[in-house]
Amino acid sequence: MKKVMTICLLMSLVLTNFLNPQAVSKVHAQTTASKSTWLWHTAEIATKSAELLHFASANGVNIIYLQVNKNVAIQHYKDFIKSAAEKGIKVYALDGAPNWVAPKGAIYQDQFFQWVTEYQEDALPIERFSGVHLDIEPYLYTGWNSNYKKTVLAYQNLISKAAAASSSLGLTFGVDMPFWFDERMYNNTFGKGTLSSWVISKVDTTTVMVYRDQATGANGIIDLVRNEMNDANKQGKKIEIAVETLQSSEGDFISFYEEGQFHMDSQLNLVETEFSGYSSFQGFGIHYLQSWMNLKP
Numbered sequence: 001m002k003k004v005m006t007i008c009l010l011m012s013l014v015l016t017n018f019l020n021p022q023a024v025s026k027v028h029a030q031t032t033a034s035k036s037t038w039l040w041h042t043a044e045i046a047t048k049s050a051e052l053l054h055f056a057s058a059n060g061v062n063i064i065y066l067q068v069n070k071n072v073a074i075q076h077y078k079d080f081i082k083s084a085a086e087k088g089i090k091v092y093a094l095d096g097a098p099n100w101v102a103p104k105g106a107i108y109q110d111q112f113f114q115w116v117t118e119y120q121e122d123a124l125p126i127e128r129f130s131g132v133h134l135d136i137e138p139y140l141y142t143g144w145n146s147n148y149k150k151t152v153l154a155y156q157n158l159i160s161k162a163a164a165a166s167s168s169l170g171l172t173f174g175v176d177m178p179f180w181f182d183e184r185m186y187n188n189t190f191g192k193g194t195l196s197s198w199v200i201s202k203v204d205t206t207t208v209m210v211y212r213d214q215a216t217g218a219n220g221i222i223d224l225v226r227n228e229m230n231d232a233n234k235q236g237k238k239i240e241i242a243v244e245t246l247q248s249s250e251g252d253f254i255s256f257y258e259e260g261q262f263h264m265d266s267q268l269n270l271v272e273t274e275f276s277g278y279s280s281f282q283g284f285g286i287h288y289l290q291s292w293m294n295l296k297p
Contacts, residue, residue, distance in 0.1 A: 031268040034062045034283030036207070036240060038094065038135075041290055042069035045080040053080075055293050057087045064289070065094040065133040068115060077119065078127040085126050092131035092174070093119075098140040101154040109134075109158055113165045120169060131172035133207075134162055139178070152195065153188050160190075163202050174205040176242070182227045196228055200237050207285045211244040211254045213263070215270035219253065222274050232280035241271060242285035245292045260296040 037056065039045070044052060045066070056064060064084060066077075081091045095112045099105045113132075120128050136155065138144055143151040159175065166173035181196035190198065200206050208228050214220045225241055232239045243264065248254035256264040268284055275281040286292050 030060065030265045031272050031284065032060070033268070033272045033281070035060050036063035036065060036283070036285045037061050037292060038065045038067075038285075038288035039290075040067050040094075040288055042067050042072050044290075046072065046076040049076075049080050049083060052289060052293075053083055053087055053089065056084075056089055056289065059292075061089055061286075062283070063090045063092060063131070065092050065135075066129075067094045068112060070115065074119065074122070078123055081123075081129065082126050090130035092133040092172070093129045094133045094135065096135040096137070096176075098137050100136050100158055101138045101141050101143065101151050103154075105154070106158060106161075109162060113162070116171075117169060129171060131174065131204075132162065132166045132169075133174045133176070134159075135176040137176070137178075149186075149188065152184075152186050153190075156186065156188070156190050156198065159199065159202050172204045174207055174240070175199060175203050176207045176209055177228075179208050179210045179224045179228065182231075197231050197235075200228065200232050200239070201235055203237070205238040205240055205282050206232065207240040207242050209242045209244075209287075211242070211248070211287075213243075213253055213256050213259055213267065215267040215274070221267065221271050229275055229278050229280050233278055237280060238282040239280045240282040240285045241275075242287055243268070244287050245295045246288065247291075256295065257291070262297060264295070 039052065066080070084091050093112075093116045095109075097108065100108050116129065116132065136158065138151055138155040141151060143154075163173050177196065177199050181199065182194050184195040186192060186195050186198060196206075206228065208225050210221045210225045212219060212221050212224065215222055217223070221241065221243070225239070228239050244255040245257055245264070246255055247257040252258050256267075271284075272281075
């Protein structure tokens with residue numbers, strides 16, 4: 001009887017897949033490119049570590065950008081990073097805010113690196129961060145509009161100092177950058193040119209926030225990130241293409257929240273196909289872990 005039931009079940013699965021070919025394609029739709037994701041709700045590493053890492057591992061995540069929260073006990077960081085390492089996932093120390101570019105804002109970055117330095121010294125190798133990832137977003141600071149040149153210079157000073165600090169700790173350094181930085185110029189003690197090209201030159205991997213839910217078209221991911229991909233190719237640097245899964249108030253075209261996981265995978269596959277021959281293509285950043293976990297199929 002069990003044998004008959006097994007045969008019937010197998011026939012049912014075959015028939016279902018024949019009548020619904022999407023059932024097969026969904027299994028294979030996920031991009032094979034490297035993926036990273038942001039973990040902003042740091043306190044969850046104390047209560048949901050296994051759940052978070054299981055999802056990340058099952059979805060091909062190689063790197064987690066974990067925001068530094070000094071209110072979370074150090075032991076939780078050690079346990080989480082060790083568990084992540086056992087699944088082949090690296091963890092980068094994440095921080096940054098628009099007010100870092102304020103006149104006295106550099107102190108926040110200094111405090112961040114002081115915390116990372118002390119943490120690395122105290123942790124075992126398997127418990128240590130593998131990199132630093134900054135999300136400063138200087139264009140959200142009021143000075144971006146009222147005193148653009150001064151704000152950009154402050155931002156460049158922060159990035160330069162962070163690159164040196166990361167290097168001294170032996171950590172990979174990356175930053176988040178909007179796709180439209182290739183339209184913003186600078187002309188100061190750092191020279192002159194496009195802000196995107198300057199950022200790419202200073203970091204190991206630039207995560208370009210191309211928050212669109214379509215790969216192709218004039219307002220699609222591919223066209224919006226092409227300048228950065230070509231520039232990084234010339235500079236021998238890496239670009240990570242970031243997309244959004246959180247619901248956005250800026251319009252339905254920003255995030256994959258409305259379309260879901262299958263549509264996101266199909267679009268990322270198109271992007272990967274377009275840029276797979278680029279030495280600058282690092283993979284994808286999915287913003288962010290908790291919203292991704294809640295994304296509909």
